[in-house]
Amino acid sequence: MVHAAMTDSVGVRAPRVGFVVSKAVGGAVVRNRTTRRLRSLVAARLDGIPAGCDLVVRAAPAAAAASFDELGHELERCLTRAVARLR
RNA sequence: UGAGUCGGUCAGGCGGUCGCGUCGUCGCUGCUCGCAGCGGCGCCGAGGAACGUCCGGGCUCCAUCGGGCAAGGUGGUGGCUAACGGCCACCCGGAGUGAUCCGCGGGACAGUGCCACAGAAAACAGACCGCCCCGUAUGCCGGUUCGCCGGCAGCCGAGGUAAGGGUGAAACGGUGGUGUAAGAGACCACCAGCGGCGGGGGUGACCUCGUCGGCUUGGUAAACCCCACCUGGAGCAAGCUCGCACAGCAGGCGUUCGAGGGCGGCCCGCCCGAGUCUGCGGGUAGAGCGCUGGAGUCGGUCAGCAAUGGCCGGCCGAGAUGGAUGACCGUCGUCGCGGCGGCCGGAGACGGCCGACGCGGAACAGAACCCGGCGUAUCGACCGACUCAUCCA
Numbered sequence: 300m301v302h303a304a305m306t307d308s309v310g311v312r313a314p315r316v317g318f319v320v321s322k323a324v325g326g327a328v329v330r331n332r333t334t335r336r337l338r339s340l341v342a343a344r345l346d347g348i349p350a351g352c353d354l355v356v357r358a359a360p361a362a363a364a365a366s367f368d369e370l371g372h373e374l375e376r377c378l379t380r381a382v383a384r385l386r
Numbered sequence: 387u388g389a390g391u392c393g394g395u396c397a398g399g400c401g402g403u404c405g406c407g408u409c410g411u412c413g414c415u416g417c418u419c420g421c422a423g424c425g426g427c428g429c430c431g432a433g434g435a436a437c438g439u440c441c442g443g444g445c446u447c448c449a450u451c452g453g454g455c456a457a458g459g460u461g462g463u464g465g466c467u468a469a470c471g472g473c474c475a476c477c478c479g480g481a482g483u484g485a486u487c488c489g490c491g492g493g494a495c496a497g498u499g500c501c502a503c504a505g506a507a508a509a510c511a512g513a514c515c516g517c518c519c520c521g522u523a524u525g526c527c528g529g530u531u532c533g534c535c536g537g538c539a540g541c542c543g544a545g546g547u548a549a550g551g552g553u554g555a556a557a558c559g560g561u562g563g564u565g566u567a568a569g570a571g572a573c574c575a576c577c578a579g580c581g582g583c584g585g586g587g588g589u590g591a592c593c594u595c596g597u598c599g600g601c602u603u604g605g606u607a608a609a610c611c612c613c614a615c616c617u618g619g620a621g622c623a624a625g626c627u628c629g630c631a632c633a634g635c636a637g638g639c640g641u642u643c644g645a646g647g648g649c650g651g652c653c654c655g656c657c658c659g660a661g662u663c664u665g666c667g668g669g670u671a672g673a674g675c676g677c678u679g680g681a682g683u684c685g686g687u688c689a690g691c692a693a694u695g696g697c698c699g700g701c702c703g704a705g706a707u708g709g710a711u712g713a714c715c716g717u718c719g720u721c722g723c724g725g726c727g728g729c730c731g732g733a734g735a736c737g738g739c740c741g742a743c744g745c746g747g748a749a750c751a752g753a754a755c756c757c758g759g760c761g762u763a764u765c766g767a768c769c770g771a772c773u774c775a776u777c778c779a
Contacts, residue, residue, distance in 0.1 A: 330468095332681080339696040342689085367697065 301377040302355040314348040316341050320358040329363050336367060340374050347378065352385070 318337055320330045337356055348354065356377075362370060 335695065336697095339689090342696085 301374070301381040302357070314345065314352045314354065316348075316354045316356065318356050318358070320362075333358050333362050336370060337362075337374070340367075340371055344375070344378060348382065349385070354381070 318334050320333050320337075337358065341354075341356065356374070362373075365373070
């Protein structure tokens with residue numbers, strides 16, 4: 300799930316992204332690994348995020364078992380929806 | 387070729403005999419019938435630090451409403467990481483010709499304390515030897531109208547000064563001049579340093595340029611302290627499951643007038659609450675799980691200066707519980723020493739290389755829940771990068 304908000308109305312500052320990976324996803328090791336994978340996935344899609352925007356990416360419990368490609372598709376879907384809702 | 391700096395790898399190989407532990411398997415014996423004991427066979431069986439237990443995490447249980455005061459830790463900046471007191475990069479200061487190394491690197495105009503020895507004086511100014519001026523006992527010299535006058539030295543008294551001297555780890559800016567009775571940032575020039583303002587570069591520590599100003603401010607915070615940030619407690623004997631055993635007695639304080647407990651430092655505040663505490667006496671001290679494949683490691687690739695991270699693929703046979711992993715022999719390799727033989731260099735003394743032989747050495751040290759670091763110990767062997775000097779092309 301991806302939440303988005305325009306916190307810098309001028310749209311100059313680079314976009315900021317935060318991650319929420321709760322205890323429901325797994326233990327400390329699983330949660331940290333999930334965060335790292337999500338971070339690298341988002342880094343590859345930074346061009347599609349408008350400047351001045353803040354994102355919060357929340358990991359569902361299924362994210363722990365998902366493969367890298369599955370995570371990528373799901374993030375893509377949520378990201379386009381969240382960005383479209385901004386406009 | 388010599389001298390040096392930094393980083394990394396390995397931790398003797400092979401074979402044999404005896405011994406130990408987990409697991410598997412076969413046989414015998416026992417019974418509570420799926421375990422125990424004994425014996426045979428087979429596989430596997432410590433480390434780079436397994437160590438110290440100095441930090442940080444995972445994991446487990448307990449607690450989790452809030453406020454205040456303590457306590458402990460960290461300390462340039464930016465990043466990495468699960469986290470750190472770790473690592474990487476950079477800044478500043480110091481050492482080195484250099485590669486590089488070292489730093490316990492916030493604040494000394496918030497306050498308090500301390501600064502040994504030496505020195506006059508150690509933090510706020512003061513003045514021991516000095517230097518100078520004035521008054522003046524006295525002495526000497528010169529002049530004299532014999533009243534004294536001038537000069538020099540100087541006891542004592544009052545004052546000016548901090549340039550010079552010596553001490554120290556450190557002495558109230560440095561050098562040169564002006565100035566003065568002697569001197570002094572009193573004034574001037576340059577330099578160092580401090581502060582203000584402005585321009586430029588950098589995410590930042592900070593760097594750099596210009597300009598102005600009083601001319602100048604000691605050290606110590608691993609002394610208390612101040613500032614910023616961080617920290618719930620206990621630990622695998624954690625903890626979970628199964629099984630087994632027992633017997634109470636006496637006393638204190640208590641049941642909305644509340645004992646006791648929790649918020650593991652204290653106080654407030656909040657919550658639970660009918661039992662609880664002490665002494666004597668009695669009982670059980672068995673088994674299993676946790677227990678080893680994990681923030682693992684190697685290669686490739688992508689991002690990054692790097693630490694590190696993403697993706698893809700490969701690899702990974704200790705698990706004891708009074709605690710196993712040991713001892714000996716053979717052989718090969720390696721290092722040191724000894725004499726012997728050969729070759730080379732040299733006038734020689736001697737040095738270097740090779741060969742076989744003999745003797746000797748091979749460290750530090752050992753799992754106990756698991757990781758990331760740090761620190762310490764270590765006979766040696768090897769590899770890579772870089773620096774300086776000299777020579778040759």
